[in-house]
Amino acid sequence: MSIAFKVYVRCLNCQKDYGTTLCPPEADDAPGDIDELLESNFLSSQRFKCSDCESSIATVTGVKDLCNGALIRTQELCS
Numbered sequence: 001m002s003i004a005f006k007v008y009v010r011c012l013n014c015q016k017d018y019g020t021t022l023c024p025p026e027a028d029d030a031p032g033d034i035d036e037l038l039e040s041n042f043l044s045s046q047r048f049k050c051s052d053c054e055s056s057i058a059t060v061t062g063v064k065d066l067c068n069g070a071l072i073r074t075q076e077l078c079s
């Protein structure tokens, strides 16, 4: 069973909130839950792009585990 997360981000330029679905590749070191995702290089390697202003600087405001419905709010800065 593959795992999927919904990552909520806020554009630092226009303050628009939007969400994007991430599906980590299935690998031995793939993140298996939200905590692992937040600590993983996989998340920091993602490039978010605002659909309105195309800014790529965004704050991750929350992550939802689409497999079990868990939701964690964060304020981690992701650029």
Ligand SMILES: [Zn+2]
Pocket (backbone or CB within 6 Å): 011, 012, 013, 014, 015, 016, 050, 051, 052, 053, 054, 055
């Ligand atoms: Zn924007």
